[in-house]
Each structure stands twice: as structure tokens, then as C-alpha cells.
Amino acid sequence: MKKVSFAEFGGPEVLEVVDAEEPHAGPGQVRIAVRAAGVNPADWRVRQGQVLKAHPVELPSGVGIDASGVVDEVGEGVEEVKAGDHVFGEGSSTYAEFAVLSAWARMPEGLSFEEAAGYPAVVETALRIIGQVGVRAGQTLLVSGASGGVGSAVLQIARERGIKVIGTAGAANQDYLRGLGALATTYGEGWVERVRRLGPVDAALDLAGTGVIRELVELTGDPGKVVSIADLGAPEHGVRFAGVAGDMDDALAEAVRLISRGRLHIPIAKSYTLHEAAQAHIDSHAGHTRGRRVVIV
Known part of the structure; x- marks a missing residue:
């Protein structure tokens, strides 16, 4: 089968499409014929060797954790799905023609494979960090870098829970944020004052890693009310990474x-092909995304 792999840590140029042995489902796993794989910042952080303590990597390594596809092999103990079912979920080396998933769910009716691949990691992350930051119904959550995949999920989940959201994003994404129910403002010079004019902030999330941790702590008044998924230096300010x-x-x-x-x-x-995985990582690293990027297999 074809899959995207890297034999050394480095920039996007280390990615290559290689011929590889097909993986097989172990106990409690399923294998899918991959139709699409989600592109996450974690993918290029792993490729760069940034997060080896949390994600040990044995080289050469595949790429990707999110995927959607058709079940074609069911591991021992799995009873809730069968070959032919359409699922989406989390696994390993998902930029490939076949991948093994360790967590999955049947795709909701009407959802395409391309769309489904964009949900797993961002929804899990959004749910987790909303819980970690301790924001409740009736309070205000500030989301820095709100237009990407995680931000899109956070805004909609917060809206569902009765949480008011202030989101920062580029000028081109202001209407997008408002369409998801957020009060929107641009980042850049003067952004802190623009946020203050929109109201007091109870908690904040840093989704973009643009060096705003100090300002988020200032706006909330408490480093315990700030969580970052993108700034590895956040703990230096007492903020949870x-x-x-x-x-x-x-x-x-x-x-x-x-x-x-x-x-x-x-x-x-x-959307990208397997052979365009390097460009997908370049674009993901650059940010300014509205929604998700996916690799189509």
C-alpha cells in the first residue's frame, strides 16, 4: 500500500510517499480502507520532533491520527461494527491507503468521508480544553485564534452550553466567527483593548500560539483560567499546556x-492528495485556516 512516511525529523521536505506493508487490526481495533485523513498541528509537531516526550516516535514513521473510511478488518473483541461500515475516528499513520483505528464511531448520515475526517481530534480537544479552563454557562470565554478546526468546534460547543464567546481571527474570518455565534474582533496591534470593549473575560484559550499568553492572563486575571494548545512556553506563565x-x-x-x-x-x-502532504503541513503551520484541512486517499 501507499503511505506518507518520514525517516528523519525535520521540515515538510522529509515527508515522502512510500510502499509499505498493510497494517492489521489487533484486539479491540478495526482496520479501514482510508478515504480521508485529517491534518492536525500535532502531525507536523511530531514530524519536527517537538513532542517526543508525549509522543515517542520510532523512525521511519507514518503520519496522521484522524481518518474516515470503510471498515475492512475487525479485531478480536470488536462487535459493534463490521466490514463495510463507514466510520471515523483516531488511529496511527492515517495518511495511507489502510490504517488501524483504536477509537471510532459510525459516521452520521449525510456526512461525507472528507468532512468526517476533520472531526475526531478537534472535537476531543475542544471538549477537553473547555473542561480544563472551567468556564460555565453565563460566563465569557475568549478564544485566541478562533477560526481553525479546534476554534470552530469550541465556538459551537460553547454556544450549545450557554457560554458567551469572544473570538479573535484575521479580518477575512470575522463574519465566519459571527456566524458561529461569537463576538468577533481581529488580532494584531490594539487587540487587547478591542477585547475589553466587548466585555469582561472569565476564561481564555490560546489556539494559535502567537505569543499572547501574557495578555490572556492579564485579561482573565488568573493564569489558572487560561489554557493553551499551541504555545509550548505557556507553563512559564503558570498556564496549562x-x-x-x-x-x-x-x-x-x-x-x-x-x-x-x-x-x-x-x-x-x-483538500490534498497523499503526494501533497508536505504542502498540507506547510499550510497548517501557517495557520489562518477557516475550518479543517484533509488529505484525500
Whole structure:
């Protein structure tokens, strides 16, 4: 089979499409014929060797954790799905023609493979960090870098829970944020004052890693009310860096519930082929995404 792999840590140029042996489902796993794989910042952080303590890597390594596809092999003990079922979930080396998933759910009716691949990691992350920051119904959450995949999920989940959201993003994404129910403002010079004019902030999330941790602590008045998923230096300011994933099974169940009720939709910003994986990482690293990027297999 074909898969994207890297034999050394480095820039996007280390990625290559190689011929590899097909993986097989172990106990409690399923194998899918991959139709699409989500592109996450974690993918290029792993490729760069940034997060080896949390994500040990044996080289050469595949790439990707999110995927959607058709079940074609079921491991021992798996009873809730069968060959031919359409699923989305989390696994390893998902930029490939076949991948093994360790957590999955049946795709909601009407959802395309391309769309489904964009949900697993971002919904799990959004649910986890909303919980970690301790924001409740009636309070205000500031989201820095709100237009990407995680931001899109955070805004919609917060809206569902009665949490008011102020989101920062580029000028081109202001209407997008408002369409998701947020009060929107641009980042850049003067952004702190623009946020203050929108009202007091109870908690804040840093999703972009643009060096705003100090300002987020200032706006909330408490480093314990700030969580970052993108700034590795956040702990220097007493802020939690949320780098370890939580319960993916629960996250997928919640994603299915919200998608099925029409309460969650994350658009696809751009699609790539396996041979365009390096460009997908370049674009993901650059940010300014509206929604998700996916690799089509």
C-alpha cells in the first residue's frame, strides 16, 4: 500500500510517499480502507520532533491520527461494527491507503468521508480544553485564534452550553466567527483593548500560539483560567499546556450527537492528495485556516 512516511525529523521536505506493508487490526481495533485523513498541528509537531516526550516516535514513521473510511478488518473483541461500515475516528499513520483505528464511531448520515475526517481530534480537544479552563454557562470565554478546526468546534460547543464567546481571527474570518455565534474582533496591534470593549473575560484559550499568553492572563486575571494548545512556553506563565489527549470514544459520541442534531459543522478549508502532504503541513503551520484541512486517499 501507499503511505506518507518520514525517516528523519525535520521540515515538510522529509515527508515522502512510500510502499509499505498493510497494517492489521489487533484486539479491540478495526482496520479501514482510508478515504480521508485529517491534518492536525500535532502531525507536523511530531514530524519536527517537538513532542517526543508525549509522543515517542520510532523512525521511519507514518503520519496522521484522524481518518474516515470503510471498515475492512475487525479485531478480536470488536462487535459493534463490521466490514463495510463507514466510520471515523483516531488511529496511527492515517495518511495511507489502510490504517488501524483504536477509537471510532459510525459516521452520521449525510456526512461525507472528507468532512468526517476533520472531526475526531478537534472535537476531543475542544471538549477537553473547555473542561480544563472551567468556564460555565453565563460566563465569557475568549478564544485566541478562533477560526481553525479546534476554534470552530469550541465556538459551537460553547454556544450549545450557554457560554458567551469572544473570538479573535484575521479580518477575512470575522463574519465566519459571527456566524458561529461569537463576538468577533481581529488580532494584531490594539487587540487587547478591542477585547475589553466587548466585555469582561472569565476564561481564555490560546489556539494559535502567537505569543499572547501574557495578555490572556492579564485579561482573565488568573493564569489558572487560561489554557493553551499551541504555545509550548505557556507553563512559564503558570498556564496549562494541554498537550495530552483525553477520552476519544466519548468525544466521538458527542460529535455524532451534535452533528446529527445540526449543532456542529466544521467546514473543509482545503483538500490534498497523499503526494501533497508536505504542502498540507506547510499550510497548517501557517495557520489562518477557516475550518479543517484533509488529505484525500
